[in-house]
Amino acid sequence: MRMKPVVLPMMCLIAMLLAAMNRPVQAQDTAAGEASFQICKTCHGQQGEGQLALNAPALAGQFDWYLERQLQNFKAGIRGADAKDIYGSQMRPMSLTLADDAAVKNVVAYIKTLPAAKAKITLGGDANKGKALYTVCATCHGQHAEGMLPLNSPRLNNQHDWYLLRQIKNFKEGIRGKHPKDIYGAQMVPMAMILADEEAMKNVIAYINSLGK
Template structure:
């Protein structure tokens, strides 16, 4: 009797939880409402079976409970019962499969008017490629992948010269326009998923898979990797911004093309020398840094990283948190640089300075443990901490360990990386949380100091 009551309560509790639960679908933002309908049909079919089976089981437990004066009836076959069970099961399975097959038929047929975008996944970030004015994506090959050509575009294919490259993990899409997203992985299995779009697809190394959708709602949505792609899999995030056609075109026009990305803009070091005079008051005239002024060495930092951080300071992406007093100071100083050309000149001058001989300030770490932590860092920053500009990952060697420690703590505490335009910072914020405590940070920096 007790078991029968428990079974009934299980059914009732499951129904209450299902209908009263606050966890449900995210708001639909694409044309794939049919996927919701398919999932709902599956819920109803499996829910009906769940209720029927458990109520019947509760009935049998009570009705045929053990009694001394009764004996069981042996009936090895019952064709009528078996026929009914097979018929009902067939109808239930067909009810679940048929809608899915109909939706899948639409899913694999991409509208002719859909524009094409390529999403490239790698541990642990997204990048995107769009056709240029010729409307065609250039051919790619892994043999062409390098620090200056991270997409592996064939430089001899004229169709790829005007391809628009998005090195950021933020993709923009125009509203109410169908888009085919071709998916390519550079290393391991990944999965491109946007919950509000209701579609997702695996990225398989060596293959090009795809999905298509029509965004129907303006907004900003998270891109998730729903395939376990490594220890830091959860940090592989991006964003999709659905906007008007005019805003979308402005965004596309602001991105670099493959041809322009191969023409590196270099500032004038001589012009940068005069601009650097103010910086040298804290960072040293040779960019050697000054810990007493909380100013890290600059001459050992990556040019692309310094340029990006100066832009972030100028635009308020970094240095606005009330607890980031040093960042606030740098934001004020960065605003003294009038434009991007001034930033390029200063960075060019800093690059001309001799690299400083840094003194390690952290000595209580365990190098072997630090090596274990560094495995994840090395995927982007290089196995020797040399950095990789294609992955927006600065060099770690040649930086003051106390400065790196402060930035890791800032990332862990949400002082840095929370701005919605700081996509690289958000990723670092997630990665920094792999370091459980301050000792783990010291272990990591002890290893980096040995490189």
Template sequence: MKSNRFDAGFYSSKSILVALTLLAVAVASSTLKADKRGEQLYRNCTICHGPDGQGIPLQLAPALTALSEKYIVEQLKKYKAGIRGAHAEDTAGLRMLPMAQTMITEDDMQAVASYIVSLGSSPVEPTLEGGDPVKGQATYATCLACHGPDGRGNDLLNAPSLVNQHDWYHLAQLKKFKSGVRGSNPQDISGAQMRPMSMLLADEQMMKDVVAYIKTLGK
């Protein structure tokens, strides 16, 4: 009887081990397929964002690799639904609208977001002149609650990372938020959070100052 109980326990443990092994193989296979799918989908993005995801200024395309997967997916959803990028004055946004339509499902969006993040983030060279990072630091105090002292954002607050991003892109987005080109759609909840913050920046000089300070973060 003892032997039978031992054998039953042995085979039961062996069955569990086999099942766990098969599950691990299935998960690994699924992950590999998602990675390949993400890489395949991203090919449509390279003409503007580059093969390394660092963005191409001449295409008005930002760096993507420092953004979180969650934020990338949310922005793709907004573009696909016309919540972002549909304003007549949003030249760069209007280019993104048809590209977002290539993401048929949310799984596609998640796959391409995961692939983008896997590319790894690196600093991009500043291009703007005339910004004062010392003055910008004081202004950035109003950004701390959402974007954090290190500028790396907070997914829970729908606040993206600001580091390793082109300074011209930051300036362009601040102008869009302030003018209502971005963040004025009633369905854009996170954009609506940002718009009043941009209104605190009295002029382009204040914007350049805070952008100059942001460029000092993440180094």
């Protein structure tokens, strides 16, 4: 005998949907994240402030979703795989110390508790000239370089200038953003091409530095 399909009333479906949406999100284990961060701080600093001497960018103050994506990209070999990406390749074995997704989320949750510090200016550059160049960047990264989740764009305004310069060069030279699975990195490649030379890069970075809080 064939059973009739059960059709749930619309109100029941709505109730189930609302229950799923309101279900509490599992809290991340910041204590476990702090333990994992002991390795990270060797290069990135006690407070995730970054260190020029070790070519390690600032982590504190960056979006958690962006940090998670980059850690997963390093783990998967999507980022840091290019032979010319010397410093990126150093991150892959570090990312592999995070055993699973939960470990990634935990360490990022801990980083999120660290205070963001204003990065020191180490490069030259004309912020006034950089302002005009930044108009294109603002479309994704925001008027104040604050980053935007809907466009998957990280915060820039509290990052070290030397790190930003290196990453722009990496995008221009195809060292970063060329992996077929690096969807968002690939979007940066043509944007980096807009900056004609190192002077233009330094100018736009100088303007970004002026936006930092």
